[in-house]
């Protein structure tokens with residue numbers, strides 16, 4: 418497996434990380450995960466744009482969008498993986514450990530790929546989720562390498578026999594530990610607005626586009642954990658989890674406990690997008 422680190426393509430298992438890399442000390446950087454289906458990038462431009470925006474938000478300077486795109490293509494080609502996910506991270510640079518930004522450091526890019534399949538089984542049957550308080554910082558719209566809170570939140574799910582933790586701030590559902598959360602109530606789709614309290618997922622945006630194109634009414638509006646407990650349907654989205662139905666939250670059934678019709682429709686529209694992508 419070939420990865421990219423700090424200007425070089427290297428054998429993944431032999432890759433050496435620089436000791437002064439600020440990603441290593443501080444998680445001082447941003448990242449993206451991009452899906453490939455049958456050798457083709459899905460929503461590559463959107464991911465590249467978001468990476469540039471995240472970098473800008475945390476004042477990482479000197480990142481070139483074209484370079485990002487080139488590295489992602491190169492990693493895909495060199496590894497010959499057709500179905501999988503590419504990971505790319507950009508740290509602020511290499512310097513002795515000091516919180517303040519180092520003078521004149523250049524961003525350090527790391528990229529790798531791994532093969533993965535679509536999560537067919539969970540998309541079909543749905544998963545269990547648990548809820549907990551969202552105690553992250555107030556720049557959740559930045560796809561930051563700092564994922565300690567998200568890691569802790571996900572582990573809460575693992576330890577409770579669930580697949581995802583749905584977080585709330587003062588009772589209002591924000592998002593999952595690594596996903597965006599939607600609910601359907603009386604035929605209307607609800608999801609948290611794209612402000613500083615959530616990551617504006619590329620899959621979230623695709624789902625809203627699909628809802629728009631297919632006349633499914635939607636509102637980008639906060640809803641509470643209590644609203645969610647009375648929802649007809651709940652699902653979450655991400656690049657790797659696609660549209661995953663949630664059929665049980667905190668041990669209680671969502672709706673009648675089976676995957677709902679709106680979720681199924683959106684999944685089939687999403688499938689169509691992928692089929693179109695790989696048939697051109």
Ligand code: PLP
Nearest residue numbers: 595596597616618619620655656
């Ligand atoms: N929210 C968080 C906190 C995430 O980490 C992710 C992705 O990993 C998402 C939402 C979903 O974003 P996307 O659909 O762009 O993968």
